[in-house]
Amino acid sequence: xxxxxxxxxxxxxxxxxxxxxxxxALLGVILVLKRYSMIGDGLSHVGFGALAVAAAxxxxxxxxxxxxxxxxxxxxxRLSKKSKLNGDAAIAVISSxxxxxxxxxxxxxxxxxxxxxxxFGSILATTDTDAVFCVVLAxxxxxxxxxxxxxxxxxxxxxxxxxxxxxxxxxxxxIIAALTALTIVIGMRIMGTLLISALxxxxxxxxxxxxxxxxxxxxxxxxxxxxxxxxxxxxxYYFDIPTGPTVVLFNCAVLLIFFVISKIRMKxxx
Amino acid sequence: xxxxxxxxxxxGYEDGVVFENLSFSVNKGxxxxxxxxxxxxxxxxxxxxxxxxxxLSGAIEYGDGxxxxxxxxxxxxxxxxxxxxxxxxxxxxxxxLSLRKLPxxxxxxxxxxxxxxxxxxxxxxxxxxxxxxxxxxxQRVLLARALCATTKLIILDxxxxxxxxxxxxxxxxxxxxxxxxxxTVVMVSHDINSAVTxxxxxxxxxxxxxxxxxxxxxxxxxxxxxFLITDCPCDDCRHQKExxxxx
Numbered sequence: 175x176x177x178x179x180x181x182x183x184x185x186x187x188x189x190x191x192x193x194x195x196x197x198x199a200l201l202g203v204i205l206v207l208k209r210y211s212m213i214g215d216g217l218s219h220v221g222f223g224a225l226a227v228a229a230a231x232x233x234x235x236x237x238x239x240x241x242x243x244x245x246x247x248x249x250x251x252r253l254s255k256k257s258k259l260n261g262d263a264a265i266a267v268i269s270s271x272x273x274x275x276x277x278x279x280x281x282x283x284x285x286x287x288x289x290x291x292x293x294f295g296s297i298l299a300t301t302d303t304d305a306v307f308c309v310v311l312a313x314x315x316x317x318x319x320x321x322x323x324x325x326x327x328x329x330x331x332x333x334x335x336x337x338x339x340x341x342x343x344x345x346x347x348x349i350i351a352a353l354t355a356l357t358i359v360i361g362m363r364i365m366g367t368l369l370i371s372a373l374x375x376x377x378x379x380x381x382x383x384x385x386x387x388x389x390x391x392x393x394x395x396x397x398x399x400x401x402x403x404x405x406x407x408x409x410x411y412y413f414d415i416p417t418g419p420t421v422v423l424f425n426c427a428v429l430l431i432f433f434v435i436s437k438i439r440m441k442x443x444x
Numbered sequence: 445x446x447x448x449x450x451x452x453x454x455x456g457y458e459d460g461v462v463f464e465n466l467s468f469s470v471n472k473g474x475x476x477x478x479x480x481x482x483x484x485x486x487x488x489x490x491x492x493x494x495x496x497x498x499x500l501s502g503a504i505e506y507g508d509g510x511x512x513x514x515x516x517x518x519x520x521x522x523x524x525x526x527x528x529x530x531x532x533x534x535x536x537x538x539x540x541l542s543l544r545k546l547p548x549x550x551x552x553x554x555x556x557x558x559x560x561x562x563x564x565x566x567x568x569x570x571x572x573x574x575x576x577x578x579x580x581x582x583q584r585v586l587l588a589r590a591l592c593a594t595t596k597l598i599i600l601d602x603x604x605x606x607x608x609x610x611x612x613x614x615x616x617x618x619x620x621x622x623x624x625x626x627x628t629v630v631m632v633s634h635d636i637n638s639a640v641t642x643x644x645x646x647x648x649x650x651x652x653x654x655x656x657x658x659x660x661x662x663x664x665x666x667x668x669x670x671f672l673i674t675d676c677p678c679d680d681c682r683h684q685k686e687x688x689x690x691x
Contacts, residue, residue, distance in 0.1 A: 207528060321547045328538040331528060332519060338494040339542040339593045340513030386573035387531035 178411050186305045187297035187364060187417070191403050193312035194361035195373055199399035200319050201354050202378035203392055204330050213250055213351075214371035216265035217358045220246040222292055222367040223272035223279070230283035236307055239359045246272075247355035251347060273367075295366030295418035297407070308360040315353045322349060327388055365418040373399065376425035383429075383436040398428055445507035446471045447597055447628055448493060453502035455488050461500065462488045468647055468656040470597070472508060475620075475629045477639035479671070480649035486632045489649070490601055493630065509596070513542050516590030516598035521582065521606055526575055532585050533570045536561055539592030560588040564618060580611030587618070597628040604635060616642055636671050 179185055198214075205211055221243045228238035246268065253264040280289050291299055300308070319326070328336045329346040337343050354374075361370045377399035378391070385391040406421030413420075446469035454464035462485035470476055478486050491497040492504060495512045506512055516539070539560075540553040561567045564584045569577065574585060583603055590598045600619065604612040612635075620642055623629045633639045639646060639659075646662040648655040648671075655667040662668045 207525065324538065324541060324547065324549065327530075327534065328541050331525075331530060331535065331538060334494075334496060334519050335517055335539075335589070336541075337496055338513070338515060338517040339539070341541055382527075382529055385529055386576075387571075388529055388534050389531075391529045 178408065183298055183300070184407075184411065186300050186302070187407060188404070190300055190305055190308045190312070190360065191297075191364050191407060191417075191421075192400050193309060193316075194357060194364065195377075195399040195403040196396050197312050197315045197319075197353070197357040198361060198370075198373035199377040199395040200316070200392060201350065201357055202374040202376075202399075203381070203388075203395050204326060204350055205354065205374060206378040206382070207330050208350075211375050212262060212265050212371070213247070213354060214358055214374040216250060216269035217243050217247055217355055218362055218367045218370045219269035219276075220272040221359050221362050223276035225292055225362070226276035226280040226283075230279050236304060236359065239362070240311075240356065243355040243359050244352060247351040248348065251351045291366075292362075293367050294416055295362070295364050295369060297364055297417050299363045304363070311356050311360050315356050318349065318353060322346065323392075326350065331388075365421065369418040369422050372422040372425060373403075376422070376429055377402070380425070380429045380432040383432040384439075399425075402428060447474075447506065447508050447510040448630075449503075449505045449507065450493075451503045451505070453489075453492070453504065454500045455485065455492050455497065456500055457488075463649060463651075463654070464501075466502070466649075466654060470628060470630060470645075472596075472628055473623075473626065474645055475623045475643045476631070476645045476647060477643035478630065478632045478647045478649065479634070479636050479639055480654075481651075484649040484651060486649060487601065490599055490630075490632050493599060514594050514596060516592070516594035518583070518586050518590045518598065518600040518603055520601045521579070528575060530574045531570070532561070532566060532572050532574055532577070533557065535574050535585050536566075536570075536588045536592060539589035542593055556592050557588075560591040563591060563622075564588045578611070579607050580614060583607065583611075583615055584618070587615075591622070591627070594627075597630065598622070600629070600631045602632055602634060604633075604638075612638075640668070640672060 179188065205213060221239050224239040224242040225235045228235040250265060250268060276292075277289070280292075325336075325341050325346055326349075328341055329343045333343045357374075358370055361373060365373055377395040380398055381391045381395035385394050402424040403421050406424040407417055409415075409424070410417040410420040448470040450469065451467050453466040454461060456462045466489070478489060480486050488497060492499055494515060494517055537549060537554065537557045540549065540556050543553055543556070544550060558567070561570055564587050566581065566584050566588060569581065574582065577585065587598075603615055603619070607615065616638055619629055619631070631639070631643070640663060643659050645657065646655065646659050646668075648662065648667045650667065655662060655665055657665070663672065
């Protein structure tokens with residue numbers, strides 16, 4: 175069973191994927207509770223556009239995608255707060271426009287063969303430098319999340335109370351947006367533009383079926399996410415199927431199981 | 445010096461002024477109820493006191509050792525999501541965040557949380573999930589959180605909305621006890637009869653004008669007479685009132 179990790183690309187995929195799953199799961203709980211579930215989807219499309227442009231211009235893709243997606247994250251946050259456009263409508267507008275730009279740039283510059291791997295992810299796509307970059311970013315995301323954990327809880331649970339007692343919600347919303355943007359960018363290559371948002375939403379939803387405290391939701395969500403990624407990766411290797419979709423389906427199965435368990439538990443308690 | 449002193453306060457939003465020329469103060473030990481019709485600016489004023497909305501003009505000053513972020517706040521129930529997974533302890537503990545800058549909770553913060561859970565009688569449900577509690581229990585949890593953030597003054601925004609009469613009465617009694625123990629109370633309320641029963645001072649906002657003074661004076665003022673049901677509303681009594689008015 176361990177022989178599959180004798181391949182360099184598998185080891186890279188395992189390390190980067192595990193860290194990304196963990197980041198996505200931690201942030202996912204916050205985003206789902208803040209009703210920002212689709213922000214991941216929107217940002218990943220922006221990331222796709224940025225990657226396509228970077229590839230066409232022959233610049234290192236991640237270094238372009240990180241700032242672009244960060245800016246997009248702040249814009250989305252402001253748009254959904256300030257403008258008359260609804261948050262979900264704003265996300266739809268930005269995400270489809272960015273996707274369109276990406277597809278056109280990719281086809282004009284003859285990147286059609288790569289398009290598939292951008293959209294649906296590929297574990298072969300990460301180089302060594304990419305992997306190091308991803309690991310550093312992921313560690314930063316996890317560290318920042320842990321340091322601000324209590325404040326993030328307070329701001330997510332009740333923004334007005336947090337503001338009234340001296341915690342600045344705008345600042346922590348920015349931090350959450352920035353961390354989400356970073357997670358999306360580093361996860362996009364493995365999971366693909368169209369599937370990365372699943373990593374954010376599924377583990378949080380599953381954990382929320384069963385757990386009653388915020389801390390336990392965060393912990394269970396993290397464990398589930400990493401578990402689903404590793405099993406998805408191994409399965410996809412043995413059955414020779416794409417990794418991203420396998421991981422997504424694995425997450426989906428876990429959600430269904432947790433949903434059924436919670437329903438049964440409710441019945442028993444009544 | 446008062447805890448809070450508002451002078452010629454004018455507040456509003458982009459689409460208009462909600463109220464202006466408002467002056468009043470909250471002193472140590474007061475129990476102030478802010479009452480008034482819908483849209484008269486009760487919530488806006490409360491947000492102003494908490495520093496969530498800035499006044500258009502005029503001043504809100506804090507004194508007597510009270511800082512703006514040292515105010516405990518109990519929001520309206522509707523501001524909190526109904527499906528948020530959080531334990532009672534986690535919610536109460538988050539009230540102590542303003543006491544310390546460091547990222548993790550200290551022993552003294554945890555002690556504060558436990559003391560305040562005791563104070564409002566929720567220690568036995570501290571591991572329960574917030575969303576599974578009854579309305580009255582949820583308000584107690586939020587009250588404990590508010591108490592964690594202050595030792596001086598709490599602001600309550602329509603705390604009995606959605607509570608049954610028994611739970612409302614228990615909450616009023618609890619707030620009264622806290623007030624007797626030295627916590628100054630500012631309560632935004634729709635329930636004018638209870639306000640008059642419990643509060644020491646009343647601030648009645650009414651569009652162009654307002655009333656501010658002790659409850660004693662309020663009951664005898666034109667504002668109080670208009671809103672308090674001092675006459676029985678049944679047909680017989682109305683008839684008798686007309687008879688006595690005509691006489």
